[in-house]
Amino acid sequence: MDLTRLSAAELAAKLAGKEVSSVEATQAQLDRIAAVDGDINAFLHVDAEGALATAADIDTRRAAGEGLHGLAGVPIAVKDIVATQGMPTTCGSKILDGWIPPYDATITQRIKAAGLPILGKTNMDEFAMGSSTEHSAYGPTRNPWDRDRIPGGSGGGSAAAVAAYEAALAIGTDTGGSIRQPGALTGTVGVKPTYGGVSRYGLVALASSLDQAGPVTRTVLDAALLHELMGGHDPRDSTSIDAPAPLVVAAARRADVKGLKIGIVKELAGDGFQAGVSARFDEAVELLTSAGAEVVEVSLPSLEYALAAYYLVMPSEASSNLARFDAMRYGVRVPPAGADDPSAEQVMASSRDAGFGDEVKRRIIVGTYALSSGYYDAYYGSAQKVRTLLARDFASAFEQVDVLVSPTSPTTAWPLGAKLDDPLSMYLQDVATIPANLAGIPGLSLPVGVAEEDGLPVGLQLLAPQQADDRLYNAGAALEKLLEDRWGGPMLAQAPDLEVAR
Amino acid sequence: MSEPAKGISRADVSHLAGLARIDLSEAELDHFAAELPAILEHVAVVQQAAGDDVEAMSHPVPVNNVFREDVVVPCLTPEAALAGAPASEQQRFLVPKILGED
Numbered sequence: 001m002d003l004t005r006l007s008a009a010e011l012a013a014k015l016a017g018k019e020v021s022s023v024e025a026t027q028a029q030l031d032r033i034a035a036v037d038g039d040i041n042a043f044l045h046v047d048a049e050g051a052l053a054t055a056a057d058i059d060t061r062r063a064a065g066e067g068l069h070g071l072a073g074v075p076i077a078v079k080d081i082v083a084t085q086g087m088p089t090t091c092g093s094k095i096l097d098g099w100i101p102p103y104d105a106t107i108t109q110r111i112k113a114a115g116l117p118i119l120g121k122t123n124m125d126e127f128a129m130g131s132s133t134e135h136s137a138y139g140p141t142r143n144p145w146d147r148d149r150i151p152g153g154s155g156g157g158s159a160a161a162v163a164a165y166e167a168a169l170a171i172g173t174d175t176g177g178s179i180r181q182p183g184a185l186t187g188t189v190g191v192k193p194t195y196g197g198v199s200r201y202g203l204v205a206l207a208s209s210l211d212q213a214g215p216v217t218r219t220v221l222d223a224a225l226l227h228e229l230m231g232g233h234d235p236r237d238s239t240s241i242d243a244p245a246p247l248v249v250a251a252a253r254r255a256d257v258k259g260l261k262i263g264i265v266k267e268l269a270g271d272g273f274q275a276g277v278s279a280r281f282d283e284a285v286e287l288l289t290s291a292g293a294e295v296v297e298v299s300l301p302s303l304e305y306a307l308a309a310y311y312l313v314m315p316s317e318a319s320s321n322l323a324r325f326d327a328m329r330y331g332v333r334v335p336p337a338g339a340d341d342p343s344a345e346q347v348m349a350s351s352r353d354a355g356f357g358d359e360v361k362r363r364i365i366v367g368t369y370a371l372s373s374g375y376y377d378a379y380y381g382s383a384q385k386v387r388t389l390l391a392r393d394f395a396s397a398f399e400q401v402d403v404l405v406s407p408t409s410p411t412t413a414w415p416l417g418a419k420l421d422d423p424l425s426m427y428l429q430d431v432a433t434i435p436a437n438l439a440g441i442p443g444l445s446l447p448v449g450v451a452e453e454d455g456l457p458v459g460l461q462l463l464a465p466q467q468a469d470d471r472l473y474n475a476g477a478a479l480e481k482l483l484e485d486r487w488g489g490p491m492l493a494q495a496p497d498l499e500v501a502r
Numbered sequence: 503m504s505e506p507a508k509g510i511s512r513a514d515v516s517h518l519a520g521l522a523r524i525d526l527s528e529a530e531l532d533h534f535a536a537e538l539p540a541i542l543e544h545v546a547v548v549q550q551a552a553g554d555d556v557e558a559m560s561h562p563v564p565v566n567n568v569f570r571e572d573v574v575v576p577c578l579t580p581e582a583a584l585a586g587a588p589a590s591e592q593q594r595f596l597v598p599k600i601l602g603e604d
Contacts, residue, residue, distance in 0.1 A: 102582035195562045209561045238568040239561070305551040312545050319522060326523075328597050333588035335598075336525065344598040349525035361524055365515060365534060366541060368522045382548040384558035389551060391559060424541055440562020466563070 003028040004165040008074045008222040011168060015073045018062070022055035022073030026117045029075045033119065033166045035500040041141045042151075042161035044080050045088050046120035051075060054117040061115070071225055072115035077167040079158050080121040081128055082213065083202035084108050091204050092124040092136035092154075095331045095355025105202020106234045107171060107213055114229055119167055122157030126357045127322065128178055128206045130154050131429045134420055135359040142416070143186060145456055145495050149413040152182030158216040159186040164498060169226050170216040175206045176310055177408075177433025179214050180445035184408035184459020187447040187491045189223045189476070190216050192433075194466045195440035196241040198227075199234030207317035208239075210310075210437040218492060220446060220477040224252035227469070241467065251470035255477035258292035262475070263401035267303040268432045274411045276451025280458040281407045284448040287482045288405075288475070298397045298404065302389035303435060309386035310434040311427055312370050316380050319367025322360070327351035362423060391439045398465045403475050406432045408445040408459035436463055444472035446480055447491040457491065510538050 003011065003025045014020045030048050037043050058073040078084060081091045083101040085108070090096045104112065111118065125135035133141040133156025141156040143149040144164040151160040158170035159182030172179035174192035183190030191214045198213045205211060215226035227248045234240045264285065269278065289295050326348045327333040336342050336350035356364070370379035397404060409429060419426040436443040445459040460479070464471040484490055512535035519526040526534070580593045589596035 099586050102578055102585055235568070235570060239563060239565060241563065302551065305548055308545040308547045309551075311541070312548060323523075327588060329595055330586035331588070342598060344600050345523065346525075347598045349520075349523045352523055353525040353527070353530075356524065358530075361519075361526065361530070362534065362537070362541075364522045364524065365518050366538065366545075368518045369510065369514075369538075369542070370545075372518070372521070378549055379545070381558055382551065383545075384560055385552035385556040386548050387559035387562075388556050391562070423537065424544060427541075427544075438562070 004032045006168065007219045008071060008168040008217065008225060009219070011074050012071055015062070022058045022117065023052060025073065026051050026055040026075045026119070029119055029167055036164050036498045037166060038501050039142060039147055039499065040144060040160050040164050040166070041139055042122055042157045042164065042166055043077070043120045044090060044092070044123050044138055044157070047087055047118060050087070051117035051119050054115065058115045069114035069229070071229060074116055074169060075119050075167055076111060076116045077119050077122050077158060077161045077170040078108065078111070079155055079171050079173055080124055081173055081204045082108055082171055083204070084118065084121065087118070087121065089121065089204070090138070091128070092126045092138060093355065093357070093360070094137040095325050095351070097332055099330055103202065106199035106236060107230045108202060110229055116169070122155070122161055122170060124157055125154035126360050127204065127318070128154040128173060128175055129318065129359045129363055131177070131181060131426050132419065133157060134416065135357055137357055140416060143413045144498060145187065146413065149415055149456070150185070152185035152409070152413065154178040155182045155216065159183055159188050159190065162186070162188045162216055162218055163492060163495065168218060168222060171213060171230070172216040173203060173211060173213045174437065175210045176314060176437050177430045179216060180433050180443055180459070180461060181409050181430065183216065183445040184447070185413040185457060187457030187495060188216065188218055189220055189444070189446050190214065191223050191227060191444045191472065192436060192442060193227060193231060193469055194241070194442045196239050197245065197442070197467070197469060198231045199237040199240050201234055201236040205321040207314040208321065209317060210314060212437070218490065220473060220480045221252045223444070224248040224473045243467070246467060246470040248470050248473045251473040252477040254474050255481055257288055257475055257478045260293045260403065260475060261401040262288060262293050262295045263298035263397055263404045264295060265303070265404050265406045266297050266299045268406035272410050273407055274451060276453045277407045277409070277411060277458050280449040280451060281460055284460050284479060284483070285405065287486070288479055291478060291482055296401060298400060300390070300393040300397060300435070302386060302393050305386045306390055306435045306438060307428065307431050309383040310430070310438055311366070312379050312383035313387070313438070315363040315367030316370045317367070319364045319371065322364060325352060325355065331355060359423070387438050390435060394439050394441060394465070402464070403471050404463040406461050408432060408461040412451050412454055412456035412458060432461060441466050442469040442472055444476045446476050448479070448483060449491070450494060510542055511535065
């Protein structure tokens with residue numbers, strides 16, 4: 001039995017039944033990483049020793065009859081934007097090269113408390129700015145379906161790790177689609193919870209009013225299990241929701257769409273969407289209809305302005321958040337060349353030039369522009385009004401339907417380098433995912449097959465009202481089952497086998 | 503509402519980089535000055551979206567002050583807090599001179 005092919009739920013059952021040990025499962029994942037990650041580059045850091053130590057501890061405690069968390073002993077990969085005490089955290093940036101956080105993020109604490117071995121840290125676009133993982137200072141991650149293509153971004157590392165069977169569970173963060181879009185492009189499942197549903201304490205902030213951490217997995221049930229572990233109120237995050245968390249695991253097990261009202265977002269279809277993406281999306285909607293869902297078309301008129309609003313709000317918040325990288329308290333310090341006894345300000349400016357990559361600088365400049373005196377009202381202020389309009393559109397849509405659906409990404413994975421010289425064309429790829437972040441609502445992407453023209457994965461996105469994350473899991477698990485029955489197996493069975501290094 | 507200028511010049515980019523404390527090279531200034539107008543033109547459509555009657559939304563959920571009991575809780579030791587610093591001395595962050603010569 002190849003332990004790396006099991007879902008987290010399947011592995012957890014075998015661990016609980018003492019059919020396999022966590023050390024065996026963890027070693028199997030480490031072996032898989034050693035065999036394929038030279039090509040994929042999903043991991044920036046692998047902690048074999050730490051992961052095996054956690055696994056051995058869980059095995060000992062299980063043998064002693066201790067009551068353990070349901071996912072105890074199931075290995076996990078963590079995006080490199082999440083603070084992990086004693087383990088490097090670079091955010092894919094040179095400016096944090098070698099930084100080892102002195103504390104754990106709340107989600108890291110919860111993972112450790114539940115006894116999941118942490119395999120390592122996954123690659124990402126620098127500070128989560130990008131849609132392809134090509135903006136990592138440590139080289140791009142490659143898509144396991146076609147290694148000449150991007151895996152999506154910013155969380156391409158977590159998605160590729162899961163798609164390449166390097167881990168069954170991974171943590172992602174999603175500011176404008178960084179969990180969902182890589183999920184779509186790698187044939188995996190990714191969820192952005194309701195804003196405030198998962199603690200942001202210990203995540204390196206990109207845009208504080210948009211950022212949310214969430215699960216990256218191969219199945220909807222696995223995502224629910226990880227979501228439940230990560231989520232819930234945290235007093236150390238002042239935007240954390242102090243209310244009972246949605247019952248996502250029960251919803252994933254229910255998987256019944258009979259009578260569910262589903263709205264197709266009119267503005268997220270047609271022009272600009274690849275033919276094979278639209279075809280797979282339409283088929284999936286038909287399947288939901290055949291299973292008893294009621295499907296109608298709804299309109300979100302202010303979507304027209306959402307992408308523009310996002311590309312003002314996000315850089316504005318990022319330019320402010322990234323001011324903390326001042327080369328004084330952490331991160332690299334690079335004194336200006338040729339300056340004798342430079343000032344702190346000069347050292348800060350030269351360190352930021354040396355430490356930040358092209359895309360990060362671009363967004364900081366745009367954000368600084370949008371926030372500067374004389375432009376603030378026209379740009380940042382107007383963008384915030386668009387958020388209000390969009391939230392109203394969603395509110396009125398959710399008076400008519402229970403969930404909304406759209407393709408997650410307008411296209412399948414594109415070749416490495418294809419959009420690197422055209423930032424605007426890269427930004428346009430996020431059109432379907434950014435509305436959820438602006439409105440704070442939850443979104444789930446799941447694979448719905450491959451596009452006919454290129455054989456690459458297509459994702460379908462479900463959206464629900466704030467704090468109704470459970471609806472995503474119910475509908476997502478139902479659709480997953482319908483599709484797997486049709487395919488005769490899971491989505492990733494359609495992916496090519498990776499060459500294995502020996 | 504002020505009417506922002508249409509384009510963005512190389513001098514504007516240089517000024518913004520100064521505000522953002524990034525010492526961009528001449529080549530980077532050329533690069534961004536050529537690229538940013540198209541991005542800013544695209545995002546400028548937000549100005550057509552809403553009138554003065556629409557409220558601005560800064561956060562997707564209401565944001566309130568959050569208080570906790572005023573009790574001592576564990577925090578980082580000085581050693582841990584300074585561990586990532588480029589330079590430190592006597593349990594303090596060591597920084598270059600704050601005031602310039604000029």
